[in-house]
Amino acid sequence: MITRRMFLSAAAASGAALTIVPLPKPASAATTNVTLTPAPASWPVLPNQPETAVWAYNNSLPGPVLRLKQNDRLRAVLKNNLTQDTTIHWHGIRLPNAMDGVPGLTQKPVKPGESFTYDFACQDAGTFWYHPHAGNPEQVGRGLYGLLIVDEPNPPPVDRDVAWILSDLRLDKNAQITPDFSSFFDLTHAGRLGNVALNNGKLVQPFAVTAGERIRLRLVNTANARIFDLRFSDHAPWIVALDGHPLDAPLQLGPQDRVTLGPGMRVDLIVDLTGIPGTRFPIFDRDFQGREHRLTDFAYVDAPAMAAKNRAEPKLAANPVTEPDLKTAERLPLLLGGGMGVPYALKVDGGPELDMRQAWDKHRMAWSLNGEAMQDHSGHHGHAPLFSLKRGRSYLIEASNDTSWPHPVHLHGHVFRVLTQPGRPWRDTVLLQPGEKAQLALVADNPGHWMLHCHILEHQAAGMMATVSVK
Ligand code: C2O
Ligand code: CU
Numbered sequence: 197m198i199t200r201r202m203f204l205s206a207a208a209a210s211g212a213a214l215t216i217v218p219l220p221k222p223a224s225a226a227t228t229n230v231t232l233t234p235a236p237a238s239w240p241v242l243p244n245q246p247e248t249a250v251w252a253y254n255n256s257l258p259g260p261v262l263r264l265k266q267n268d269r270l271r272a273v274l275k276n277n278l279t280q281d282t283t284i285h286w287h288g289i290r291l292p293n294a295m296d297g298v299p300g301l302t303q304k305p306v307k308p309g310e311s312f313t314y315d316f317a318c319q320d321a322g323t324f325w326y327h328p329h330a331g332n333p334e335q336v337g338r339g340l341y342g343l344l345i346v347d348e349p350n351p352p353p354v355d356r357d358v359a360w361i362l363s364d365l366r367l368d369k370n371a372q373i374t375p376d377f378s379s380f381f382d383l384t385h386a387g388r389l390g391n392v393a394l395n396n397g398k399l400v401q402p403f404a405v406t407a408g409e410r411i412r413l414r415l416v417n418t419a420n421a422r423i424f425d426l427r428f429s430d431h432a433p434w435i436v437a438l439d440g441h442p443l444d445a446p447l448q449l450g451p452q453d454r455v456t457l458g459p460g461m462r463v464d465l466i467v468d469l470t471g472i473p474g475t476r477f478p479i480f481d482r483d484f485q486g487r488e489h490r491l492t493d494f495a496y497v498d499a500p501a502m503a504a505k506n507r508a509e510p511k512l513a514a515n516p517v518t519e520p521d522l523k524t525a526e527r528l529p530l531l532l533g534g535g536m537g538v539p540y541a542l543k544v545d546g547g548p549e550l551d552m553r554q555a556w557d558k559h560r561m562a563w564s565l566n567g568e569a570m571q572d573h574s575g576h577h578g579h580a581p582l583f584s585l586k587r588g589r590s591y592l593i594e595a596s597n598d599t600s601w602p603h604p605v606h607l608h609g610h611v612f613r614v615l616t617q618p619g620r621p622w623r624d625t626v627l628l629q630p631g632e633k634a635q636l637a638l639v640a641d642n643p644g645h646w647m648l649h650c651h652i653l654e655h656q657a658a659g660m661m662a663t664v665s666v667k
Contacts, residue, residue, distance in 0.1 A: 227269040230262055232284065234328070234340050235277035241392065242399060245371035250339035251278060257397035258361050258418070259326070259342030266321040266346050272314045274306055278335075281305035284314060285329035285608075286344060287460060288440050288624045291316040293644025296608055298329050300572075301645050301663065305330070320515040321348040322440025323359070323414040323462040332572070333420050333653035334377045337388060339365075339397070341418040352436070352466060352510040355409040355502065361397070362457065363419045364390025378657060384536045384562045386484055386601060387421025387459075387652035393481075393491065402476065402495040405469045408502030412436075413465040417457035420653045423602060423627070425482040426455045426491065428467070434510055437464035441611060441622035442512035454482070458604030458627035460651035466510040474498040484602070517611055517622055520590035520637040528583055530595040530605075532628065532650075534563035534659065537600025542569045542659065545579060561659040563599075563650065569659025582648065582662035585640035593636040597628035603655060604628075607664065608646040612638035625651055640666045 237252040253259025264270055274284050283306055285297035295316040299305035306312045318324075324344040328335040343359055351357070366374045366388060382388040393400050405411070413433070417424050434446040435455065439462050446466070449455065455463050471477055473496050481491035534540045534552075541549050542564035555561045561569040570579055585591060593612065597603055606625040613620050615635040626634055649661035 227271055228262065228264045229271050230260065231273045231275055232259060232342075233275045233277050234282055234335070237339075239339065239397065241365065241367070241394070241397075242371045248365070248367065248371050248373060250373065251335060252339045253342055257339045259340070261343045261345065261359070262326070263345045263347065264318060266348060267317060267319060269315060269317045270344075274312045274314065276306045276308055276310055279308050280330070281307055282328045282330050282335060283312070284326050286314070286316070286324065286326050287606075288322070288324040288462070288611075289316070289318060289344070290320060290609060290611070290642060293609065293642070293646070296644070296646070298608070298647055301647065318346040320440055320517075321346045322437055322442075322515065323416060323464055324440050325361075325416050325418060325462070327418065329647075332378060332657050333388060336418065336653060337377060337420045338373055343414075343416060345414070346440070348513060350513065352412065352512060354412045354466065357412045357414070359414040359416065360395050361416045361418055362424050363394045363417070364422045365392050365394060366390040367392050378654065380556070382421070383560070383654045383658040384556070387654040389421050390419065393422070395492070400492050402493040404497055405471075405494050406499060406502055407469060407471055407473045407496050408504065409469050410505065410507075411467050411469065413467050415455065415457055415463045415465065417459050417461050419459050421459060423459070423484060424457045426457075427452070427480040427482070427488075428455070429477045429479065431467055431470065431477065431494065433465040433467040435463060436466050436510050436512050438462070438621045439611065439623045439625055441515050441517065443619045443621055444514070445619065446510055447619055448509075456627060458602065458625065458651065459653070460604055460606050460625045461627065468507055469494065469496070471496045473501060515622070518639045518641055520592070520613065520639050522590070522592065522637060525590040525592040525637060528591055528593045529566070530593050531566050532563075532595065532597045532599055532603050532605070532660065533565075533567060534569070535599045535601050535655070538598075540564070542567055544569045544659070545571055563655050563658050563660035565648070565660060565662045568662065570661045570663075571659070572657065572661070579663060581645065581665040583664045585664060585666045587640060587643050587666055590637065590639050593638070594633070595626070595628060595636060596633045597630055600630050602627060602629050603660065604651040605648070606651045607648050609642040609644060609666075610638050610640065610646070612636040642666060
């Protein structure tokens, strides 16, 4: 097995001369057309090792960066060259239900050899991503994911706009993805954690920076299960947006503060590179047992600092989200249950209550929302919604994590204000630590049937999933 120590030393040995691939310029046309073809591909991940057999969009891991301007349309043709059904979900985009990419709920699964056209406007600016929603963890886990950037009309001025698409892979000694998807252990514990962390589809490398520059750093966690919990040593990044949506006021981090991304989540940072040319600053990550390790470095190139410039607090204009009315909001309890660590009982697809052993033996289910586990196999339509919401009404979801594991809970088609977090941010995914409670306020303003699920894909596959209807 390739250990974390091995990849860390590979990263440390490789020096700072990393080519920076700039993101594509914003498109000027009102509609951006793209064809996305998921298919088996071969991709170099580890140096001096055979290429890794992956599944990738357009032979690239991650898939192509899609970039358009706020309110422009995306027309994306999905051409399925896999040997199994797929779809594309546009994570975080508030779009019409029929474009949401959930097989059995919002569209028919796209069969091998078939195509499907997604066509929608992007009303919110920010950092989003796309991935299959085919119900099992394998498609994302083999490499099917990509970045979707929607540019503000007036983005905050920066010297560079870069993205770190953070993920991981579980590789064997020949650098091949191990086929042990959906094992009992992964489904009932922390999910499928890889043994190699990736940034933009490559082994994490030191990140070359120039003294004096101000960068916008878009962080995206596309891993099946890994939570990234970063600390930027002696830098003081501003968090300007979470899950694409600007904070009401940016939050500046101190040297001990952390940037935490559960699977599915995004964080937009503005970072002033205030170090000295030729020096390196470690960026630490922390695993679920609390152990800190060096994920990467800001590696300052040995070149004169860029000219001094405005270091003022960055500002981003809000997206057009309707404020929930907290006085009239109806309260909805959301209890996260199941998993190893505490005994539990649950019902599968509205059936009788089962103990943990029966739920696993009969259905391979291990997690629940409000005591219900939802299976994916037969499509979602027969399943009663967990919440039936009235269009235009405000709701307050009172979520409570009754398990021994963290869960990033994601709602489709909407964003909610997390009232229990500093700055009450808008989010589409909220990370709940074991025992944690959160209050999520939203207006149910997008009609249709929407998914609500844990974005640890193994937890989703083992039942932590439900639908919400808005009528
Ligand atoms: Cu990122 Cu239901 O998904
Ligand atoms: Cu979970």
